Amino acid sequence: MALCYHRRMPDTTEKQDACPPVRARFARGLRLGLPIFLGYAPIGAAFGIVARSLGFSPFQAIVCSGTALAGAGQLIALQLIGSGATALAVVFTTAVVNLRYVLFGAAMSQHATGMPVRQQAFLAFTLTDETFAVNIDDNRRGHADFWSMAGVGVIAWSGWVAGTAAGAFAANAIGDPTRFGVQFAMPAMFTALLVAQAEDRRHVMTALVAAGFAVALMLSLPDPWYLILAPIGAATVATAVTR
Known part of the structure; x- marks a missing residue:
């Protein structure tokens, strides 16, 4: 998993270990995550606008995003709050929507073996659909x-x-905000991530099967479950x- 590698020195057959410094590795992660930043910014703006329309102060909206980082869950929570749902209903629904992070965390755990708990906790906090896709x-x-x-x-x-x-x-x-088409930012970002990671026919077929299941289940199941x-x-x- 490490970025350290072996390289041959000029005019010699000897190999030397090369390990980029922490700053370079962190900067590389920032570059990888830049498309996520560009996709999250407009969706985050939409969340901020909707939150204000429901009576949130700017500080409350920012704290919500800064401590949760659960885009779809946050937007669904606002929708439920706006419809007058109880606090219990909001908590339960957002928990169901975010169940997918249990699967993401299980997949990421094999790449976090040996890391200190504080590092694993930080990666868990910043785990989203997009950061998972890029890091995997x-x-x-x-x-x-x-x-x-x-x-x-961090950049996400x-x-x-x-x-x-x-x-x-x-x-x-x-x-x-919908008059600016910001609702298309998230689907566009997911499409870009899929295209970048679909390396063979198996990946493409899996994506198509998932799309087919989603359409079929959407007709018979409530919103969070088919996702x-x-x-x-x-x-x-x-x-x-x-297999």
Whole structure:
């Protein structure tokens, strides 16, 4: 998992260990996570605007994003609050929506073996759909370590919080954010991540099966459940077929 590698010195057959410094590894993670920053900023702004419309102060909206980092869960929570749902209903629904992070965490755990608990806790805090996709792909290529994954997490968190702050403070001037098409930012980012990681026919077929499951389950299950069951079903089918 480490970024250290062996390289041949000029004019010699000897190899020397090369390990980039922490700053370089962290900066590399920031570069990898820059597309996530660009995708999170407009969605975070939409969250800030909606939160203000429901009576949140700018400070409350920013603290919510800064301590949660759960985009879909936060937006669904706002929707429930706006519809007058009870606190218990909000907590339960957002917990169900975020159940997928249990699967993400289990997959990431094999790449965090031997890390101190504080480092594992930080990676868990910054774990989102997008940071998971980028870091898993980087681990698969053998380039990732804690500092590069931390860089991905930090810039993703910064984009979400900065977007929330911008939306919260400019809510009165922006008005309805959907007229700018910000709702398409998240699907566009997921599509870009899929294209970048689909390396063979198996990956493409798994994505298509997941899409098919999602459409079929969407017609019969409530909103959070089909989002959870579709990828589980697709991964199960892919594992059984390609074993």
